[in-house]
Amino acid sequence: MSTKQEVIELIKNLPDDVTIDDIMEGLYKKAQIEEAIYEIDxxxxxxxxxxxxHFNKWLK
Structure with missing residues (x-):
């Protein structure tokens, strides 16, 4: 699926009262997850x- 198609599907699954900020946040989160998966790969x-x-040291 192309990036354009993925964005269209993401928007289709959002509620009708979604804001532009909600859409931008969803796209940002999706990009971050894809970047993380790429780095892990x-x-x-x-x-x-x-x-x-790391967290044990940080939380002490």
Whole structure:
């Protein structure tokens, strides 16, 4: 599916009273998720254990 088609589907599934800000937020979140998936596929992600260690240090 093309990016254009994906955006159209995203908008079709939103309620009729959606705002432009809601649409922009949805597109931004979708772009961030796609970027994260790409980075994970490229081996750039962190393991669950590494993230847990980071948060444990951060939350102390």
């Amino acid at each position: 490229q081996g750039k992600g962190s393991s669950h254990e590494k993230v847990r260690e």
